[in-house]
Each structure stands twice: as structure tokens, then as C-alpha cells.
């Protein structure tokens with residue numbers, strides 16, 4: 001579908017097209033998703049610094065991190081504007097409705113990415129700038145352009161994009177990436193399928209209609225629930241590993257076990273529900289989807305608190 005088609009569907013014939021406001025540009029950056037991405041960045045900074053990383057660095061990394069992930073969201077919405085238009089959840093996006101043209105969105109996204117890269121390079125560290133660019137590349141090229149429309153492995157492999165923000169935060173503080181930073185990467189990597197497939201089970205019909213091969217569309221609810229359970233186990237096991245490398249202490253250990261136990265309970269409950277041959281119902285999937293986000297936020301908070309206390 002061309003831009004003019006998209007624009008035509010946004011405004012009735014004969015009426016002037018509405019002009020986008022700053023809110024529409026903000027919507028292109030997926031602010032709610034970024035809030036959690038940034039949380040993993042900022043808590044990773046505290047972990048790396050084993051304390052307060054400094055106000056200036058926090059401000060730079062927050063703004064640049066937002067701009068980089070926001071830029072990734074902009075390009076995702078440009079590339080996916082055809083399918084987004086056909087799904088209820090995403091139909092109102094400014095690139096799909098034609099409110100913001102592809103050219104304007106691309107200029108906006110490019111400016112955000114360039115500014116973010118330069119800011120991280122100059123005021124944080126070059127490694128942080130490269131990690132941020134790697135996250136952008138993984139999300140836009142590997143996930144959105146390549147895997148999303150071609151394989152159900154899209155989430156596992158493309159999900160690596162969301163693992164870069166903690167690396168950005170860590171590298172911004174120390175300029176290197178020790179093993180513990182890679183544990184944070186791995187935790188988000190194995191967490192992502194739990195987070196996304198719980199949601200995908202609820203909205204799989206939309207994905208089916210637009211031909212996106214998400215796991216529940218391709219292999220059904222049973223395999224999806226089994227995979228969620230498996231990835232929840234991986235996540236919890238990985239989450240406690242940093243303790244054995246003495247990167248974090250007792251406070252984190254207790255939090256990881258407690259938070260992880262509930263992740264396992266909700267995943268097991270969902271698995272049992274589906275294996276019993278019952279239809280997917282929101283009361284079993286929604287709590288897992290919502291809790292997945294609380295889980296990650298609190299786990300990273302526990303890591304930060306622990307390393308400050310340990311120092």
C-alpha cells in the first residue's frame with residue numbers, strides 16, 4: 001500500500017489532512033515499551049557503578065537511550081505500516097494512518113539515531129554508542145525486516161534487540177562489558193519469549209489474518225505454552241547464575257528466587273490450562289504477560305540495590 005493510499009484512508013475525501021502534532025511523533029517512538037527498556041539501562045548503570053553513576057551520565061544515557069530505542073520504533077512502524085494498518089491494536093499508528101508520511105518519519109528516526117550515537121560517543125563511551133547501534137540494527141534489520149515475517153523464531157532471535165539496553169548502560173559507566181553484563185543480556189534474551197508469547201496467545205488471530213508467523217499461529221497453543229514454560233525455567237536459572245560468580249549477593253538472590261518462583265507458577269498454570277485442552281482465556285494469559293514486565297523491572301531493581309549495598 002502506498003503512502004497516498006494510507007493517507008487517503010485517514011481523512012475523508014474533500015477534507016484537509018490533519019497535521020501531526022508532537023504527540024504523534026512521540027507515539028512513533030513506542031514510549032511505553034521504552035520505559036522498561038530504559039529501566040534496564042539505568043539499573044544496569046547503577047550495578048556497573050556500584051552506586052550513583054552521576055547525574056550528568058544518567059541524563060545523557062536516558063535521553064540518548066530513549067532516542068535510540070525510539071528511532072528503532074520509528075523505523076519499525078515505517079516498515080510495518082502495511083500490517084499495522086490491518087491489526088486493531090496498531091491500526092491507529094501515525095505511519096499506518098498516513099498522518100505522518102514515510103519521508104518525515106524516516107527523517108525523524110534518522111535524526112534521533114544520529115544524535116543518540118553522537119551523544120553516547122562524546123559524553124558516555126564509544127562502546128555504549130556501538131551497543132546502542134547494535135540494538136537498533138538487531139531490531140530494525142534482523143527482527144523487523146528479516147525475521148518477523150519469515151519465521152516463528154523471530155521472537156527468540158530478534159528478541160536479542162531488547163537485550164542491548166543493559167549493555168548500553170553498563171558500557172556507558174565502565175567502558176567495558178564484564179561477564180555480569182552479559183548475564184543481564186542473557187536474562188532479557190530468555191525472558192522475551194515468555195513476555196511476548198503470553199501476549200501472542202491472546203492476539204494470535206490478528207497475527208494470523210495478516211500472515212505474521214508468530215509461534216501460536218504456526219504451531220498452536222500447546223507448543224507455545226510448552227515453550228513459554230521452558231523459557232521461564234531458562235530465565236529463572238539464568239537469573240540466579242550471577243550469584244555464583246559473586247557478581248551479586250544475598251538480597252538479589254532472594255529476590256531472583258521469589259520473583260522467579262511466581263514467573264514459574266504463572267507459566268505452569270498457563271501450560272496446565274492449555275494441556276488440559278481448554279481454550280486460551282485472558283485470565284490465564286494476561287497475568288503472565290503483565291507479570292513478565294513487573295518481574296523484569298523488579299529483578300533489575302534488586303540487582304541495582306544489591307550491588308549498591310554490596311559495595
Ligand code: HEM
Nearest residue numbers: 032033036037040089155158159162163188192196199293
Ligand atoms: C522481540 C522482542 C519483543 C517483542 C516482539 C515484544 C512485543 C510486544 C508487544 C506486541 C507489546 C504490546 C504493545 C501494544 O499493546 O502496543 C509489548 C508490550 C510491552 N513490551 Fe514488549 N516485546 C519485546 C521485547 C520487549 C522488551 C525487551 C521489553 C523491555 C525490556 C519490552 C517491554 C514491553 C512493555 C513495557 C510493554 C507494555 C507496553 C504497553 O503497555 O503498551 N518488550 N511487547
Ligand SMILES: CC(C)=CCC/C(C)=C/CC/C(C)=C/COP(=O)(O)OP(=O)(O)O
Nearest residue numbers: 033068069072132135136139161162164165
Ligand atoms: C539499544 C536499542 C536501540 C534497543 C532497541 C530495542 C527495542 C526497540 C526493542 C523493542 C522490542 C519491541 C517493542 C518489539 C515489538 O515489536 P513488534 O513489531 O513485534 O510489535 P508491534 O506489533 O507492536 O509493532
